[in-house]
Each structure stands twice: as structure tokens, then as C-alpha cells.
Amino acid sequence: MQTPTQSTTAPLSLGRMTAFSIADFFGGGAFNIINFLFPGFLALAVGLPPGLAGLVIFIARIFDAVIDPIIGYWSDKLRVRFGTRRGTLFVSAPLIVVSLFLTFYPYDNPSIMVRFWLSLLSYMLFCAVHSSVMIPYYSLTSEATEDYTERSRMTSLRLGFSIFASIVCVALPGVIVGMFDGNTGYMAMSLIFGTIFMLCVGATAIFAKEGIPAPKQTERVVFREFLLPFRVKSFRQYLYMFLCVQITMAVMSALFFFYIDFYFSRSLTAQGMGNMVGLIGAAILFGMQIVALPFYLALMKKTDKKTAYIVGALIWIVGALFLFLVPPNAPAVVLYILAAVLGFGISGPGLVPHAIFPDVIDVGNLQFGTRCAGAFSGVSNMVIQIGQAAGVAIVMAGIGIAGFVEQDIQAGATQVVSQPLSAQYAIIGILALTPLFLMSIGVCVCARYRLNKARHAQVLAALEGTDADKEAVLQSL
Secondary structure (H helix, E strand, O other): OOOOOOOOOOOOOHHHHHHHHOOHHHHHHHHHHHHHHHHHHHHHOOOOOHHHHHHHHHHHHHHHHHHHHHHHHHHHHOOOOOOHHHHHHHHHHHHHHHHHHHHOOOOOOOOHHHHHHHHHHHHHHHHHHHHHHHHHHHHHHHOOOOOHHHHHHHHHHHHHHHHHHHHHHHHHHHHHHHOOOOOHHHHHHHHHHHHHHHHHHHHHHHHOOOOOOOOOOOOOOOHHHHHHHHHOHHHHHHHHHHHHHHHHHHHHHHHHHHHHHHHHOHHHHHOOOHHHHHHHHHHHHHHHHHHHHHHHHHHHHHOOHHHHHHHHHHHHHHHHHHHHHOOOOOOHHHHHHHHHHHHHHHHHHHHHHHHHHHHHHHHHHHHHOOOOHHHHHHHHHHHHHHHHHHHHHHHHHHHHHOOOOOOOHHHOOOOOOOOOHHHHHHHHHHHHHHHHHHHHHHHHHHOOOOOOHHHHHHHHHHOOOOHHHHHHHHHHO
């Protein structure tokens, strides 16, 4: 076998890394606007029962999951002069504004089923636009460089944009909504942030040039091939780790403001002041994720990527269990400290799957003889969407069974300010135990992940070697 070789791509400048990274302002920002605000918007502004609100999210995410591999596969197969991946970003950017506006349009038809279908179709449109941006984008970032360390640096910067967007898009949307009477604020918020997202995605489309050109594909498209990534062991491990993180984050995000408004600050909520406590807590949660990034980068450099995942996951689990000890109407500082601990923990497992994804693409290149990043990205997004959809739908149905009361929009726009104890305890239990259950699975899988820096160098070397070299490296993973 040949000795490991160094990357053949030029080092990434800060300008190029920024161009690649800025589109994830949309990825992180939209994720948190939807996860933090949309379930509550459906229940308290559109007036859907929690079960129907969860069904809206579930059906739309399943639809998204179905189209994700197709988008990824076409992203690999089609080539145009401007570049299929960047061309798709450029075309999709303006549609972000339209789809986000319709998603947060407060439909007020007297028929609950009309409101259900209008909300569902609007969210399905947004999911389609979101996938048409993020799948080519993740493929594009994997083609920036093949250097193991450079990828970690770029991923850190990209997640910095994503987490900064998370802070902004948890704190400011609620403030904007509160500046307007009734539900008009949701429309203003969606237009403002839709425009910002459009500009960020457009900047990446224009300025982010590939360092590893995607191979030209001329063969006929065969859709049965878009599930090939599942044959790669490293990809399956990556997917398990990423899935545990994403479902846990989706569930905790969906119930965060329910927890704040109806348990932690319920007396303040009744006075119209509880929302600010939640906004500050969410800002600390995501701000600490940025603060913790240098720690996890140093840990990855000193040890490996999986150690950062495991350490962060354990902190996340312990922090979540402390929710059982927090009494209702506790001082706000208790929430802020707990949010800081959770944010520090989440940062590690939140970073690692993004950092190892390009490495997994290289393994796929070694196994299949072609670089099919779009297929890997599409399949990954498909599985994540299904997992998040199922997770959020189940917990929304669960709090509905536990007695959660939705807003009756026919009775006026006053927000429900109290919930039965059964619903409150269900919210606490889900928030505290979901990390324990899912992240424990993620840790077990991560402990068996073997694609470290040395083996990645062997993968790159084997790409230029014999079939025996390639088989030997694949067997070692």
C-alpha cells in the first residue's frame, strides 16, 4: 500500500471559507425558527390541536424525506455551466422568502381542517425549498478541500454562522412578533428573515467555488442507485450519530417555549413577561455552543473527533436530567445556568457529524470509485427528516394526550396561559429523558467509529492505489 499523501488542494483562505460558510446562516436560522416557533404557532396562532399540529410537521417532513435522495442524486448527475450545486442555490434563494411567509401565515378559516391543509401545504413548500438549498450546499462544502484538518476549520466556521443564526433566530423572531398586534407579527418576521436567508444563500451561490471539482456525469440517471450510501459502514455510523443529535435537538426545541411559558415562568407568562426569560435562556443556550467550539476543536486536535462527541453528549445528558430538580417559577438565573451547561454539551455532538461528513464522502469515493456527495447528502437529509418528523409528532401527540390545551382562535387572540399539571409533567419528562435515551445510543455508536486522521490519510492514499489497497483500507474501517 502507498504511504499516506497530503492533500492536493490549496489551503482555504478566510474569504473562501466565509463564502462557503455563510449559507448555513439559513440552515441554522431556519432550523430554529421552525423548531422553536412553528409548533407553538400552529397551536396558539392557527389554533390546531397538538395532535394535528404534530401531523402537519410529520407529513411535511416525510414528504421532504422522500424528495431528499432525489434532489441529492440529481445534484450529482446533472451539470450546467454555472455548476449544478451553486446553480441550484442561486435559483432556490428567492423561493425562501415566499415559502417562509406562507409557512407562518396565520390562516384563520373557521374550519379547522381548512386551516390544517393550508398549513400543511405551506410547510411542504418550505421543506422542498429548504432541501433544494441544503442538500446541494452540504455537497458543495464537502468539495471545498480534501484536507482533514482544513475540513475541521471550515466546519467550525460554518457552524459558527449556523449557531450565531440560531441565537438571532430564537431571540429576534419572538421580539418582532410581539411588536405587532394579533398575528401580523408572524408575517413581518417571516418576510424579514426570509430576505436575510435569501441574501446569505445567494452569496454562497455566487462566491463559493469548488476546490474539488465534481466529476462530469453523462450516464443515464438510475434512481435505484440513490440508496448506495447505506452500503458504506462509516456513513451508517455517521448517520446514527447525527440522527441521535438531530432528533434530540428537534424535540427539545419544539418543547422549549412550552416549558418556559407553562411551567418554568408560568406566573410571569400570565403577566405577559415570561417570553423574555425564554428568549434570554435560548440565547445563552446557543451562545454557549459558540463559546464551546474552540474547546471541542482543541479536543479533536489533541485526541480525535469521536472523543469530542462523547464528552459533549455526556455533559448534555447530565444537564438535561437536572430539569427534574427545577421547581416551577424558579429564579431566572437557574434557567440561564442550566442553558449554559446544556449549550456547552450540545456543541460537541453538534459539531462532530458535520466535521466527519466530508471524510465519509471520501470513503464512499474509495468504495464506489466516484464522488457522489449529493447522494450521501440526500440520503442523510432523508433519514434526518424522517427521524425529526417522527420525534416531534410523537411528543406533540404525547402532550396532547396528557391534556395540553390549544388556543381557540374563534374565542379571540388571547394566548392560553395555563396548562394542567399532567401536560406540564409530560413536557418536563420529555425534555429531561430524551437526551438520556437518544444520546446514549449515539455515544455507543461513536465509540465504534474508526475513521480517524490516520485512517483518513490511508483512504486518500488508497484512492491512487490498487484494488487490493482499497479493499484493505475499507476492511480496516
